[in-house]
Amino acid sequence: MTSVKQTILTGDRATGPLHLGHYIGSLQQRVELQHTHNQTILVADMQGLTDNGLTPDKVSSNILNVVADYLAVGIDPTLTTICLQSKIPPLAELTMFYSNLVSVSRLERNPTVKSEIQSKQFGRSIPAGFLTYPISQAADITAFRANLVPVGDDQLPMLEQTNEIVRKINRLAGKDILVECKPILSHVPRLPSTDGKNKMSKSMGNAINLGASVKEISQAVKSMYTDPNHLKVEAPGQIEGNVVFTYLDAFCDDKQYVANLKAHYAAGGLGDGVTKKILEECLQEILAPIRHKRESFLADKQELINILRQGTESANQTASEVLDDVKAVYGLNIF
Ligand code: ATP
Ligand code: MG
Incomplete structure (x- = not known):
């Protein structure tokens, strides 16, 4: 009997090079899981822009760094699809559809977003895109019909919100067209920063990067x-x-x-x-x-771009199919 491979979607904001928190919280598992699962890893550049709208260089300059980090820890592009969020338009379209299913108060209740708003001192000037990034994350996960997501524990509220959206779409459809997802947590779901005060984070300047000297x-x-x-x-x-x-x-x-x-x-x-x-x-x-x-991977940027382009092409196909299914739920596939 052949067993059907389970599907994994996970990713990282391109807001800086990856660090020890990523390694222990998620990357090590991805390296193992790529042998037994259909795995897609998304370089989340658009999500990176949600708190860098006016500092886009911070995101664009880190895209290839993140890809090099993946390869350096042992992610194998022949086993894992590595793709770039901004080059997969169905993800943005799904985000628009799902936005109508989530209230502002639900977004404001998300505990991770809540604490990030506080630490970034956004107050009422929070970018709308930042408040709604859990919706775009739901689009990312559902677009690949992922049922497993290897993450750190800060992401658990995002998966909860994703599953709420999945249930709403399935209820509208009258059948299960989207898949609910489960987290895969590592034995260290939250590595603290070296000062012990916060989670190690790219954006907080408190990390030991994988490329550290x-x-x-x-x-x-x-x-x-x-x-x-x-x-x-x-x-x-x-x-x-x-x-x-x-x-x-x-x-x-x-x-x-x-x-x-x-x-x-x-x-x-x-x-x-x-x-x-x-x-x-x-x-x-x-x-x-x-x-x-x-x-050595960063010494050949063209090869990194080729890997990302190939992965993105295949990711677009999968995500387009899911987008079609969601449009059908809304009765919009008129032609
Ligand atoms: P940013 O500060 O820009 O949000 P980040 O360091 O939090 O960056 P993300 O790209 O947001 O990194 O997270 C990518 C993945 O790595 C997520 O699954 C997240 O849970 C995990 N992760 C990030 N930091 C840690 C950590 N300190 N311990 C365990 N897992 C982590
Ligand atoms: Mg983060």
């Missing part, structure tokens, strides 16, 4: 938030909220070794300089091969 990695680890009350090496230190241990949990494969370090630190006698050194070695080891591959 040896020096940048070293400086980032040295500046990491630990236990502010751990003033003497002999004194017991606190593990909870200590970003060095959060990162060791996330990135060090030897769990027993990390457990022993934690016990030692909690008992006293282990200094922050030592734990930081151990973490730095681990991150340098993970990032060195990614950095080198990234550099």
Whole structure:
């Protein structure tokens, strides 16, 4: 018996190079899943513009960086469709149709959007496109009939809103023409920034990028938030909220070794300089091969463009079919 492959859609805003949060929260899973699933990855340039309407360079200059990051971590364009959002017009059209199904108050209730509005200090001058980006994300997901979405936990409210739209369209259609989706969360669904205050984010300037230099990695680890009350090496230190241990949990494969370090630190006698050194070695080891591959992919921009163009062509076909189905629901396929 042949089993039908499940379908994955996921993506990243082209607002900066990808970072360790992406790697641990979603990219690693995508690399595994591409062997067993139909996977499409969207470079979300239009979504990137929702809070960069007047700073478009920030988005356009990062499109190929993001593609290079994908390839550097092991996304294989022969297994995964990599495509560019702005070159897939059905996504914008679906967004328009879905916009009529979602109230402004529902958009304002989305907890991720709510906290982003606060941290970006938009107040009432929030761009309409930013408030409605969960609708465009619903268009992205449904346009590929994706039932699985590997994401960090900040995206859960978006998937909830997507499924509400799917149910409304299916109710209008009187049958299931769109598919509901489920998240795939990693073992680290939200990597904190090095200061421990926020989620690591491209837009907040608090990230360790996948292309970070040896020096940048070293400086980032040295500046990491630990236990502010751990003033003497002999004194017991606190593990909870200590970003060095959060990162060791996330990135060090030897769990027993990390457990022993934690016990030692909690008992006293282990200094922050030592734990930081151990973490730095681990991150340098993970990032060195990614950095080198990234550099060599970026050296051939035309090849990156070719990959993106090919993926975008095939993505357009799939998305056009879904758009046709949605237009039919509205009785608009007159000719
Ligand atoms: P921006 O600040 O521009 O919003 P970002 O760093 O939040 O950028 P996105 O492009 O918004 O990155 O997110 C892409 C994917 O990576 C999403 O699935 C998101 O949940 C995941 N992700 C982003 N940051 C983290 C993080 N710190 N930990 C785990 N997953 C993350
Ligand atoms: Mg984000």
